Amino acid sequence: MTAAAQAAFRPTQESIPPSNAELTLRIPDGVHINLHPLIYPNKLALAHADVPHPVFYTYAVWAQRVQNLAYALIHAGIEPGDRIAVIAPNSPMIADALQAVCAARCILTTINIRLTKQEVDYILEHSGAKILFVDHEYVHLAKGAKAKVIVCRDTGLPSDPYEQFLSSGRHLSRERGWGGLVMDADENKPCSLNYTSGTTGRPKGVLTTLRGTYLAAVANAYETQMDRYSSYLWVLPMFHAAGWTYPWACTFAFATQVTIRTVDAGLIWKHLLHSRVTHYCGAPTVEIAIVNHPDARSLGHPVTAIIAGAAPTAHLISELEKKGIKPVHVYGLTETYGPITRGYPQDSWANLPPEERNKLAARQGHAFATSHPTRVVYPPGDHPSHASPDILVDVPKDGKTIGEIAMAGNIVTSGYYKDPEATKRAFRGGWFSSGDLAVWYPDGSIAIQDRSKDIIISGGENASSLAIEQELATYPDILEVSVVAREHPKWGERPMAFVQLRPEAVKKWAGRHKEFAASLQEHVKERLPGFARPEWVTIVDELPKTSTGKILKTSLRRMAKEMAKL
Structure with a gap:
């Protein structure tokens, strides 16, 4: 550019x-409101160079x-x-x-x-x-x-x-x-x-x-x-939840928008290095591709990476910071206009070891200022005080009890189009039921444990696939990892890990996949309880993903089911 x-x-x-x-638009008769014209008409608004x-x-x-x-x-x-x-x-x-x-x-x-x-x-x-x-x-x-x-x-x-x-x-x-x-x-x-x-x-x-x-x-x-000195690079597709409302956030801030037609790490680095990009959004899988690209280096100007779609690992946060990229971890859904919570850094983290600090930064945190505070509630029937499914009961803020995230307020959908029944189910108890499971900490922050369908129930114990992935990702040869449940004759379910190796580790473990699996299982022996350790480890060339970079666990579950038949 x-x-x-x-x-x-x-x-x-x-x-x-x-x-x-x-x-400015014409104000309708009877409406009293203040409007102002564009303040920076000659500022570059939109660049589409590639x-x-x-x-x-x-x-x-x-x-x-x-x-x-x-x-x-x-x-x-x-x-x-x-x-x-x-x-x-x-x-x-x-x-x-x-x-x-x-x-x-x-x-x-x-x-x-x-x-x-x-x-x-x-x-x-x-x-x-x-x-x-x-x-x-x-x-x-x-x-x-x-x-x-x-x-x-x-x-x-x-x-x-x-x-x-x-x-x-x-x-x-x-x-x-x-x-x-x-x-x-x-x-x-x-x-x-x-x-x-x-x-x-x-x-x-x-x-x-x-x-x-x-x-x-x-x-x-x-x-x-974000302000008028900012340049926002469109890595996140605008078609995804209307770009998480960033199209309007950019115009609100008078930021420059830089558009690229495809998510290409080389192209992203071109703009990070030469177009003075200051902000972009991306899922952890996109961030992994960025920090591992051959052009990756420490930047000479501040860049903010807004991360959502899954929790970034402590290792990924550390790698981004080495490049001069500040991670801002947010959480939300299409039903919440995109992000609705943020992991806010705390002063008390300053003296913590980097790995511990980054684990805290990977929490989903607290609600945005324009949203009602987020709750974590027991699913219907999971608490004795439930008089009816429409009564929401908060889980204790102990960082251990798992419940469902519930949201309300300014940035929650008004409902599902032409679907009153789905709207009614989602708005149980006057709050939006997210389907995401989390724990609630004493400071009010939340940390997602899983989607309700992704919890692995092994021998009666609930294992979070996200928590398992966080620990597996600390193994130095792993680029990306995803964990799903696989049927087990004794325990009902056990975790199965699908692993993509770092490019330099592919040759190292060629023909030695069983040895890699044993090494990985040994690595997490002290990090995970027995029911949460992966029973099976499969190395793949790449993980299946959506257009926004989210890993398709539905595809991995199908693969695990087929493998169980062999």
Whole structure:
């Protein structure tokens, strides 16, 4: 992303705002609210450099493009509350759409590019999307769609069909500008409709509101100390839970957004080293690829890595810090707009040994300032005082008793779209039931033990696969590890570990996998009780993952089941 490339780029004529442009939406009659125009119109807002036709948009130009999209949507027949959809990797089109839906007062569904055609068809049908924007690489997923389909070639050129759609919006606006667009008077109106992964059945549509989106975005900017000097690299897909509301966190902070179409550690290091990137989000698997890449080195400027999707190991936290990357460990779900808790560093950790300090940093911590404090409660029927399933009883804050994480407040979904029964089940007792199991500590912090379906019950003892993984990851030759339950004739279940070795250790253990397994089991003998030690260890070339870098334990459980039959 060179200065020369930025200087050479010219946006389409319709993307350039008039010199006297007003940059705020019109306030509805009867609503008393203060608005302000853009403060840094000439700041670089969006950089998309690693494509055949690089584009660079300042905030003033990008605001005009978002305005053009809003007008184009309205003139295409989109009314308040209507749904539109986007199938695209990280690129200007999806970034535009996430901003424009607020101006057009419609609802955006961002669709995972890794889904099957059948899954995409279901989401389009269920959401009732009227317009579908699709990136040129994924037009096969749009085939047969009932919605009007607009293809983007990701060029930024006037001949691009997407650019022509934006140009039509500028023409149809009759230069009324932002003043011709009216903000929604009801802050509880839906903003986005994000579909869950659907690993346990049909994906559910999670509704977010304008109010929740704003407060989640403000929280993300605050918790990561993002400001107008920041540059955010889009490693996390924007299609995942609307990018955890970071699209709006960046615009709130006037940060620069750098988009890359694929998660490539080499490309990430290119921008870390040469584009002054200061922030990015990524799952631990992505962070592992980053710290182990040949280009990895200590950075000369501060970088914050927002980590979620799984708990980072103490070793990973240490490796990131060696590179000058500050880990900010957060936790959340699609139903909580992405992150809702953070592991807050404590002054008392300063003199602790690094491994002990990093284990504490790997906790999920406390709730964001814009959320209600998180609870850990007994599952229904697990406590004698349960008069009914709708009465929530807190587990003791002893750091030992396992319960389910429950959330409430500003940044929790308003419910599942067209699914009142699922909404009722999720909102048991007036709180959102996460399905994640955790312990609660005396200081109020929480630490996830597992998803309820990932707990390994061995001889009547509950073993946390996450806790086992944390200990196995301390073995120096392991790059990544994941643990699942496998059927056992005596104990019911026992842990099975799937291990990816570090590149330099692959040759060391070639043809000696049984010796590696014995060595690993010996390594954790003093770290784990007998029922939690892996009974089986399998070395794999790589672990199966989702598009956001989460390890697919469903696939590993199937593999373990097949192996048990042999």
